[in-house]
Amino acid sequence: MSIDNLPPLKHVIDTHGLAAKKSLGQNFLLDLNLTAKIARLSGRNEDHDVLEIGPGPGGLTRGLLSEGARRVLAIEKDERCLSALAEISDAYPDRLTVISGDALDINPLDHLTSPIRVAANLPYNIGTELLVRWLTPTEWPPFWDSLTLMFQREVAQRITAEPGSKAYGRLAILSQWRTDAKIVMNLPPEAFSPPPKVSSAVVHLTALPEPRFPADAAMLQHVTATAFNQRRKMLRSSLKSLSPDIEDHLHAAGIKPTERAEQISVEGFCALARSLKNT
Template sequence: MSIDNLPPLKQVIDTHGLAAKKSLGQNFLLDLNLTAKIARLSGRNEDHDVLEIGPGPGGLTRGLLSEGARKVLAIEKDERCLPALAEISDAYPDRLKVMSGDALDINPLDHLTSPIRIAANLPYNIGTELLVRWLTPPDWPPFWDSLTLMFQREVAQRITAEPGSKAYGRLAILSQWRTDAKIVMNLPPEAFSPPPKVSSAVVHLAALPEPRFAADAAMLQHVTATAFNQRRKMLRSSLKSLSSDIEDHLIAADIKPTDRAEQIDVERFCALARSLKAA
């Protein structure tokens, strides 16, 4: 259970009184062998800076550093965790920078040097929002080479879902438009403290040099959010708020107006976004 000379995570949590807070979406992964494995799944990081969101008591942080990451920037909202993270910083001089604050409000690029990867056991309450932000910058390629992220398994399945499945939706389209996305690890509830009610999974998303198909990121996000907000309706109905000529745009994108959102692949959603943007 040890990957360095620091205490086991359970001891760290007990010493610093770090009972997980549901309000912060916290579930701590205590097995340091698992955190080291997740770090390895993110890639060889000797020549990369790594951004970590929500390190908590520092299990994945220690995994990343012990596996050789050039530098880790850890952003933590829970100030109770800062003393534990400071102990890790002391053990890995000049390789860990800890920032206190909300990851949604902090620009990490002021503190990182390219090339950059992101690896995190994301807090459940902001995980999806962060992922969408990372996938939809106005310019591509993004500042990161890859994302290695832990989610509830249901969310991981939504990221990697194929058209026609119940899990297929906006997250699948945004992820598969610009990245190669795959589930690389599954974790049961009992791996965490406290155990969540659902299983978890690690998803690895490797940024493509260019999106698979041309489209405006903001328009694609708007189209898919609108389409899947009423996924049981025909697209000519669910998307009518986007254009008075929505049927013409659907036909131009090789989509039947009577199709439903879950039937449409990434290529045709991008074609629809281009048509609407041009208009």
């Protein structure tokens, strides 16, 4: 079934020779009904610009545009996809801008008008790095109102995990510190071409007006990365490289030095980051 007057995605892929490249982390979602549903999960976008990373043959791009997004900025590294995306641009005049390049190297704010949302089936090989960048700008609120992102299901569970669980770690803390994060959709491998070896999930993150607890973003990221790099160790051991007085900082944050990283709440890590930042 089609959501517009453009060809089915399988036809687009065949016509433009767009076999997915593993080196680019590509797995294309071909069901346009699913891409339209993901677009709707991102919110009503008639008054928003939407940033999309890795549009590939344009399934989600078409979903966003057909569902009424004011404008879509699509950043695509694979030059093979540009001709297919140009056809979408022609079908939705003045509403789609395509930039060829690496999303890690491009500042999208040069091409977007607020308010802005992000919606993307992120390439597996850069998805986590992009998310961390979006969650840890020096100033908050960020440029985006919400993120609607597809990940491997394991990554989605890490974003929404609670303290004490095996999935709980740096991603959960950074996400839940500044956003409301929830899994809004699950997709099986067979929904994609080629089918990945794992299931996928869509996570919706809504930016909070203020972080839940005060902390310096860079310090919080450093503390959590260090703590969970040796998550089986007690914090007094895993964090000793951060300060010769680490036990004093842990006590100041209300944390027992014998506890392990997965036992500490977002509030606890923020308190520890504040203590270390003030030394």
